Amino acid sequence: MSETTLNNIKRNHCAIVIRTNLTGILKRRLIDMGITPGVVIKIKRIAPLGDPIEIRLRGYELSIRRSEAKKIIVKPVEVK
Amino acid sequence: MSCNLALIGNPNCGKTTLFNLLTGSNQYVGNWAGVTVEKKVGKLKNTDYNIIDLPGIYSLSPYSTEERLTQNFLLNEKPDLIINIIDGSNFERNMYLSVQLTELNIPMIIAVNMIDAVTFSGGNIDCQYLTELTGIPFIPISARNNDNIDIVIEEIHNILNRPNKPIEIDYNHTTRNALNKIYSVIIGENNPNDKPYAFIASKLLEGSESSDKYINLSDKQKIEIQNIIHEYELLSPYNDRESLIADARYRYIESLAAKAVIKSKSNDTITISDRIDFIVTNRFLAYPLFFIIMFCIFNMTFGTLSKFLSNIIETLFNNIIIPSVSSILIKAEAPQWIICMVTDGIIGGTGGIFVFLPQIAILFLCLSILEDSGYMARAAFLTDRFLKKLGLSGKSFIPMLMGFGCTTPAVMAARTQENINERRMTIMLTPFMSCGAKLPIYALFAGAFFKSYQGLAVFSMYIIGILIAAIMGLIFKKTLFKENASTFVMELPPYRRPLLKSILKNTWEKTRGFIIKAGTVILSMSVLIWILQNFSPSLRFTENSSESIFAAIGSAIAPLLRPLGFGTWQAAVSLLSGIVAKEAVVSTMSVLYSAENTAALTDIISTIFTPVSAYSFMVFSLLYIPCISALATIKRETGNLKWTLAIAVIQTVTAYVTSMLVYQIGNIIINL
Numbered sequence: 001m002s003e004t005t006l007n008n009i010k011r012n013h014c015a016i017v018i019r020t021n022l023t024g025i026l027k028r029r030l031i032d033m034g035i036t037p038g039v040v041i042k043i044k045r046i047a048p049l050g051d052p053i054e055i056r057l058r059g060y061e062l063s064i065r066r067s068e069a070k071k072i073i074v075k076p077v078e079v080k
Numbered sequence: 081m082s083c084n085l086a087l088i089g090n091p092n093c094g095k096t097t098l099f100n101l102l103t104g105s106n107q108y109v110g111n112w113a114g115v116t117v118e119k120k121v122g123k124l125k126n127t128d129y130n131i132i133d134l135p136g137i138y139s140l141s142p143y144s145t146e147e148r149l150t151q152n153f154l155l156n157e158k159p160d161l162i163i164n165i166i167d168g169s170n171f172e173r174n175m176y177l178s179v180q181l182t183e184l185n186i187p188m189i190i191a192v193n194m195i196d197a198v199t200f201s202g203g204n205i206d207c208q209y210l211t212e213l214t215g216i217p218f219i220p221i222s223a224r225n226n227d228n229i230d231i232v233i234e235e236i237h238n239i240l241n242r243p244n245k246p247i248e249i250d251y252n253h254t255t256r257n258a259l260n261k262i263y264s265v266i267i268g269e270n271n272p273n274d275k276p277y278a279f280i281a282s283k284l285l286e287g288s289e290s291s292d293k294y295i296n297l298s299d300k301q302k303i304e305i306q307n308i309i310h311e312y313e314l315l316s317p318y319n320d321r322e323s324l325i326a327d328a329r330y331r332y333i334e335s336l337a338a339k340a341v342i343k344s345k346s347n348d349t350i351t352i353s354d355r356i357d358f359i360v361t362n363r364f365l366a367y368p369l370f371f372i373i374m375f376c377i378f379n380m381t382f383g384t385l386s387k388f389l390s391n392i393i394e395t396l397f398n399n400i401i402i403p404s405v406s407s408i409l410i411k412a413e414a415p416q417w418i419i420c421m422v423t424d425g426i427i428g429g430t431g432g433i434f435v436f437l438p439q440i441a442i443l444f445l446c447l448s449i450l451e452d453s454g455y456m457a458r459a460a461f462l463t464d465r466f467l468k469k470l471g472l473s474g475k476s477f478i479p480m481l482m483g484f485g486c487t488t489p490a491v492m493a494a495r496t497q498e499n500i501n502e503r504r505m506t507i508m509l510t511p512f513m514s515c516g517a518k519l520p521i522y523a524l525f526a527g528a529f530f531k532s533y534q535g536l537a538v539f540s541m542y543i544i545g546i547l548i549a550a551i552m553g554l555i556f557k558k559t560l561f562k563e564n565a566s567t568f569v570m571e572l573p574p575y576r577r578p579l580l581k582s583i584l585k586n587t588w589e590k591t592r593g594f595i596i597k598a599g600t601v602i603l604s605m606s607v608l609i610w611i612l613q614n615f616s617p618s619l620r621f622t623e624n625s626s627e628s629i630f631a632a633i634g635s636a637i638a639p640l641l642r643p644l645g646f647g648t649w650q651a652a653v654s655l656l657s658g659i660v661a662k663e664a665v666v667s668t669m670s671v672l673y674s675a676e677n678t679a680a681l682t683d684i685i686s687t688i689f690t691p692v693s694a695y696s697f698m699v700f701s702l703l704y705i706p707c708i709s710a711l712a713t714i715k716r717e718t719g720n721l722k723w724t725l726a727i728a729v730i731q732t733v734t735a736y737v738t739s740m741l742v743y744q745i746g747n748i749i750i751n752l
Contacts, residue, residue: 020323025143025498029569031326032139034173038327045357048366049465052474052568054357058172058330059343061572063461065468068567 004076006041006055007069014042015074022071034058035072083129083240086154088181089165090174091136091496092454092573094193097223097582098165099133102233124236132159135495138173140180140279144498154184155276155294161240162188163232168198168205168220169574171341175333176326178216182247183279185272187239188216191232195220201351206340213336215247224579246278250335255328258285258312265304266295285309286325353454353574360458370462373455377446381439382519382538389438397431398677417621421610424674429606429667430599435678436523436663437591440516443485444590445583452578452586456481457570464568470553471561473497473568476506480549483513484542487710489590491717501561507714508556508727511706512549514542517662521701524666524678525694528686537695541702548703548734605664609657609671625672644700644736645693645743655700661707692746696739703735 009015017039020027034057035041044061045054052065087102089095103122120133134153135146142148154162162181166174171192178190192205207218217235221228251259262281270277280294284305297305309321316324337343359365380386402423409419450456456478464474475497482490490510497503514522522538530537612630616622625631626649634649637656641647650672658665666681675681689697705728706714715724 019320026567026569027322028141028143029498029567031323032141032176033569033571034176034330036323036327036330039330045361047361047461047465048363051468052461052464054361054461054572058170060170060173061574063457063464063474063568063570063572065464065568068569 002075003073005070006043006072006074007053007066009041009043009074009076011043011046014040014077016040016077018073018075020072022068026068030064030068030072033062040077041072041074083160084157085124085129085131085161085163085236086157086159086186087131087133087163087165088150088154088177089136090138090167090170090177092571093136093165093167093170093174094223095133095136095165097579098163098191098193098221098229098232099131100582100585101223101226101229102131102163124233129236131163137177139177145495145503154181154186155279159186161236162186163191163236164188165191165193165223168192168194169201169203171205171337172330172333175336176329179249179329179333180279180282182216182249183282184276185244185246185278186276187242187244188247189232189235189239190216190218191221192218193221193223196222196225196227202342204342209340210336213339215245246272248278249329249332251328251332254312254315255285255325258308261308262305265301265308266297268301282325285312285321287321351574356575357458357572360455361461366462370459373450377443377450378539378542380446381443382535386438386442390435393437394431394435394678397427397434401431402427417614421607421614424676425606425610425671426603428676429609429664429671430603436516436520437595439519440485441587441591443516445587447482447485448583448586449578450481452576452583454573454575457572460570461572468566468568470505470509470550471557471566472502472505472509472553473499473566475568475570476502476509479506479510480513483510483515485516485590486593487511487513487515487706488713491710491713494717499565499567502566504718504723505553505556505561507717508723508730509549509553511710511714511727511731512545512552512703514545514702515662515710517707518665518701520663520666522698524669524682524685525689525698527678528682529689529691529694537698541698544699544738545702548738552730552734605657605660606667606671609653609664609668613671625674630672643743644739645696645747646689646700648688650688651697655704658701659705659707661709662701665701692743692750695746696743699742700735700739703731703738705732705735 003018004015006015006017017035017037019037020030020035022030039057042056043053044056047053050066052063053069054061054063055069056062087095087099099120099122102124104125122131122133123129124131132153134150137144137147137150140147140151142151153159162184164178164181166178178188181188190210192207195205198205205220207220210216210218217239219228219231219235221232223229250256259278259281262284263277266280266284267277275295283294285308287309312324313321360369405427406419406423409422450459459481460474460477462474463477467473467476476494478496479490479493482493487510490513491507494503494506494510497506518541519538522541526534526537609630612633613625613628614621614623615629616627617629617632622628630653631649633656634651634653637652638647638649641652641655650669653672654665654668657668669675669685670678670681673681673684675684685694705711711724711728714727715721718724
């Protein structure tokens, strides 16, 4: 499947991180939290008003905004 | 021999619980030399070793204040040992910090916490194998159940008696190679123990901050390092060394995990936390539930239980302490003015404050439960959408909620925010959240004027505070922080049953702060106020308070307050003393009006104020300049006197304008 951004992944679906289009503090923060190329991210939940979203990676839950998810380039993973 | 042991770990990994277990009751909040931050320091049981509880952090990046503080502490104070606590159920992400810590060349042990939860969900962590693989002692513990804490203590002694041997992380070949090359460039002829060269090498390779802070490099060295970095980046498909090195760290951790960690099956199954979240963050239930929880806290704080306890304290003061002290003084033949100062000034003044102790303790108890259970993070998740509009993020919710307790710790809680502008704005808006110390003022006036709507009148103060904060937030966003792009990256920790012991401990620590304040600042304020009130400007003792020094000062300010509806010198003086501590407003009033107890003061107030001017006074108290302690904290946290003064002025102007509107419009409505 082709590349897309993390905000386009549906709930309960997974994707592999290809790269990020981020700079500065936000990039550093996301890298430190484990969002590096190759990691699998699952979309767990979407806040009642549509933003932010809750993702699962490396065995824990993280909450980020849609605007941030938009800058994470991913490849969707087929769920069996 | 005295040693310093640094306790370091991610947030939510049980660090405070371990700290309490290692130190027992032997701890204090101390200021560490050179660093302007309060850290908890305790002595390791039965030893002279200091354990320093550093803020919970995710990495040694220099971005958030807490990370910078921890990094500076480790580099400048060079502790003798790092006790790194990691959450076993979240091995990979927790180990990221551990890997960075190894570069500091400080002896380290890793306590793998929550091992019981890991085993319970069918996982396993082979700590012995991890110790063999890395050379760092890994100890499986459960801080919650007090398991293996004795082994941690034993290992601390062992490792301190052993010479330190540097740990080299087994990164992939290219990263290791680049790090080693930089290491040999910067170390030159120096002694490897002079500086944490391995740490500096990785900082240089990462390029996340200037190296000047750590090391002086010659131009030749700088060029050599540039070449090494260039070569390293060429090997990456993304040309991005920052991601590359983080990736190398995570790959190393994954390889460790593959060998020694069996992940629990809960990865894909639905956990208890998921079930709770299904309700708590449900599309329809989330916000009603959020408001119910907030309402419950409010109700508990101001409800029957706290009123009952307050009555006991008040009775204790009025019927036991004051009569017995004055009878002792009379027997000792103390002069009348001393008796009067001790009973009215000191005991009356502080007693008026102790009455509010139950409410403050209950509020802090509720906040501790929210924090420890994991709901606080969900509250941030739910409120982000709204706070984003003000240029803030869900992370600002926590300091703001704490602001209802006390502004001082709330302002400190803003440290977790990485973005400096977001943090400044949170700090500027937090004082608008009505703090616990203002409650006595509302209670007094609402009791005197809005008897049948007392709860509503008090509640409206909180709402006004929030509304004004929102308006100010929008104004700040459009003016001071135009360039600000807020972000929100926050861990959602699993729900945990709060430990009674740690909640009580936390509540006690905060409440004790209040008691100490009542016993020191307010006590001395009460004496000072009493003197200013009973001596004339020519320093003559006078029974008539309208001839006092205070009356003179108050009369000078009073005309300014006339448009707000309370242009009396007593009101002016009470508000002035509120700058020292908000608790002092009511106690000053009771001294100025020579009221023996709250009931008497309520009667006097109701003859002097009108309902409109009373409400205006409440609004003014809500919004005007924060107390000295809050201002000092704001100054320390922003590191900027200009910001601090700006906050003081903005608040006072806002208070003046809002109160005037309340009074003038209120009077028009009343007279219709």
